[in-house]
Every structure is written in C-alpha cells, then in structure tokens.
Amino acid sequence: MDFLRPASWEEALAAKAEHPTAVPIAGGTDVMVEINFDHRRPEYLLDLNRIGELSEWEVGQESVRLGASVPYSSIMEHLRAELPGLALASHTVASPQIRNRGGVGGNLGTASPAGDAHPALLAADCEVEAESVRGTRLIPIDAFYTGVKRNALEPDELIRAVHIRKADGPQQYSKVGTRNAMVIAVCAFGIALHPETRTVRTGIGSAAPTPIRAKEAEEFLNAALEEGGFWENGKIITPAIAQQFAALASGACNPIDDVRGTARYRRHAVGIMARRTLGWTWEQYRGVGRTLEGAA
Numbered sequence: 390m391d392f393l394r395p396a397s398w399e400e401a402l403a404a405k406a407e408h409p410t411a412v413p414i415a416g417g418t419d420v421m422v423e424i425n426f427d428h429r430r431p432e433y434l435l436d437l438n439r440i441g442e443l444s445e446w447e448v449g450q451e452s453v454r455l456g457a458s459v460p461y462s463s464i465m466e467h468l469r470a471e472l473p474g475l476a477l478a479s480h481t482v483a484s485p486q487i488r489n490r491g492g493v494g495g496n497l498g499t500a501s502p503a504g505d506a507h508p509a510l511l512a513a514d515c516e517v518e519a520e521s522v523r524g525t526r527l528i529p530i531d532a533f534y535t536g537v538k539r540n541a542l543e544p545d546e547l548i549r550a551v552h553i554r555k556a557d558g559p560q561q562y563s564k565v566g567t568r569n570a571m572v573i574a575v576c577a578f579g580i581a582l583h584p585e586t587r588t589v590r591t592g593i594g595s596a597a598p599t600p601i602r603a604k605e606a607e608e609f610l611n612a613a614l615e616e617g618g619f620w621e622n623g624k625i626i627t628p629a630i631a632q633q634f635a636a637l638a639s640g641a642c643n644p645i646d647d648v649r650g651t652a653r654y655r656r657h658a659v660g661i662m663a664r665r666t667l668g669w670t671w672e673q674y675r676g677v678g679r680t681l682e683g684a685a
C-alpha cells in the first residue's frame with residue numbers, strides 16, 4: 390500500500406486525478422477500522438492531514454462553510470449557536486477520542502445510513518462542496534446519498550467543505566442506541582424549524598438504505614402550521630397534528646431487521662422521536678424564537 394501525503398489542496402486534487410482509486414484518509418476513524426479488519430486493502434491511501442484549511446470553518450451571513458476535516462469536538466465547542474442540530478448530533482458520536490479525530494467529511498465519505506451527521510445535515514439544509522482538477526461543484530444534500538454507503542462523488546473528486554445553512558430557529562437531534570456512548574444508532578431523527586421560510590425540515594438515520602428526509606411529514610406539518618397561523622400565534626401544536634406528523638415520519642422509513650434492532654422497532658422509534666423533537670423545538674420557538682423575532 391502506497392501512502393500519498395500531499396502538502397496542499399492542489400497537490401491532493403492532482404494525486405486523486407492521477408490515482409482515482411486512492412482512498413482519502415482524514416481522521417481515519419472509519420478507514421483504519423476497514424483496513425484493520427481487512428475489509429479494504431487500497432493500493433493508495435491519500436492522507437489529507439497536512440492540509441490545514443480542511444480543519445477550518447467560516448461563518449457567513451447565511452451559512453457556515455465547514456471544512457471537511459473539522460472534528461466533531463470543534464463543532465460542539467465553537468458552532469453550537471450556528472449549527473445546533475449538528476452540534477447535538479456530534480455529541481452523540483462515539484467517544485471524546487473519536488470526536489477529536491472524526492469529522493463530517495469522513496461521515497459523508499462513508500455515507501453510512503447510520504452516520505450521525507446526516508439527519509442533522511438534511512434537516513438544516515446544506516450543500517457539499519466537491520472538487521477535482523476539473524473544477525468545483527455544490528451537491529445539494531438531498532442528492533448526495535445514492536445508496537447504501539454510496540455517495541454522489543466522482544472517483545477523482547474530494548470533499549473540500551460543507552456549506553450548512555445557519556440556524557434561523559430551534560433544531561433538535563435524537564438517537565436511539567443500546568447505551569449512552571460509543572454506540573451506532575439503531576435509528577435517529579433530526580428536525581430544524583425554519584421560521585424565516587415557515588418550513589420544517591427533517592432527517593432520518595438508520596431506518597432506510599440511505600439517510601432520508603420525511604418529506605410527506607414535512608409537507609403535512611408545513612401546511613398545518615400555515616393553515617392554523619401557528620408561526621404567528623405561537624399556539625401549542627395540537628396532539629392530532631403531532632400524531633399525524635409522527636405517523637408520516639414513521640411511514641417514511643424503509644428499515645431492515647438487523648443485530649441492532651428490528652424494522653418494526655425502528656419505525657416505531659422514529660415516530661416517537663419525531664413527535665418528541667417537534668414538541669421540544671416548538672416549545673423553544675414559542676418561548677424564545679418568537680420573542681427574538683418580535684424584537685428584531
């Protein structure tokens with residue numbers, strides 16, 4: 390196995406163009422496991438750790454440009470206000486050691502349906518900045534996941550950053566696991582309220598071949614909130630609306646039975662998480678969100 394160690398982003402793109410089968414390694418918390426278990430024996434490893442800019446982020450007007458290798462621990466520490474859903478999801482990843490190494494670029498690279506960043510990214514809304522020597526393109530997150538552990542990257546492309554919409558309202562992330570830490574999700578749910586556009590977005594993890602949004606649940610809720618004037622009057626969401634949202638979220642799942650849980654349990658748990666996280670975010674919106682909006 391050859392080890393390529395580019396000193397700059399341009400060198401990394403050139404190396405990937407020359408060796409499209411080279412496997413990028415960032416934190417290595419997925420790649421090294423696969424190599425150790427002999428699941429993968431790449432001809433080339435492309436080490437991205439000398440490229441400092443991949444561990445940096447910029448907070449813009451509308452979005453955060455998050456370098457592909459920014460570790461989860463930095464997101465938790467520095468971007469809690471701008472990216473609350475992703476910060477909560479980061480908290481649930483593995484252990485402090487893994488959170489200091491692993492990042493969103495690696496989670497996207499692996500594209501496991503159980504990756505914790507995905508539901509938060511889907512709910513917040515973001516674009517993946519992919520680059521090759523041929524140029525740069527922004528891939529909408531909805532088009533990024535193409536199959537079980539497959540993504541929309543071309544063989545010569547690398548992820549440079551993720552452009553994540555800054556929170557304009559409350560966000561939540563909920564995960565079911567067999568214990569509190571060091572656990573892969575049995576299933577997970579992310580939700581983001583977007584009062585500016587009066588929309589709610591969702592993300593579901595580990596309950597379908599890819600991370601998905603519960604689109605019918607979103608459409609139902611968006612219409613119900615609009616119809617009832619909920620965004621203005623800040624009324625408590627009725628149990629009937631919350632239940633229907635939960636049922637549609639549960640219906641969006643297409644899970645399998647595996648060692649971590651049954652398909653039936655996953656559908657059930659996603660419904661529960663959808664109802665609970667909607668309640669938490671809406672309470673936050675009623676309490677703080679609307680006061681801030683009114684004051685602006």
Ligand SMILES: Cc1cc2nc3c(=O)[nH]c(=O)nc-3n(C[C@H](O)[C@H](O)[C@H](O)COP(=O)(O)OP(=O)(O)OC[C@H]3O[C@@H](n4cnc5c(N)ncnc54)[C@H](O)[C@@H]3O)c2cc1C
Pocket residue numbers: 412413414415416417418419420421422437457458481482483484487490491492493494495496497498499503504505506546547548549571572573574
């Ligand atoms: C003990 C343990 C516990 C874990 N627990 C969790 C958990 O709770 N939740 C969770 O979501 N994950 C978990 N993981 C998996 C892993 O930590 C995450 O997926 C993490 O986000 C991977 O990031 P990384 O930088 O280490 O990626 P790496 O291992 O370096 O790379 C992962 C994949 O992404 C590709 N890649 C990396 N960077 C780029 C780039 N810039 N452009 C293109 N492709 C790239 C690699 O080629 C590889 O295919 C766990 C892993 C371990 C070992």
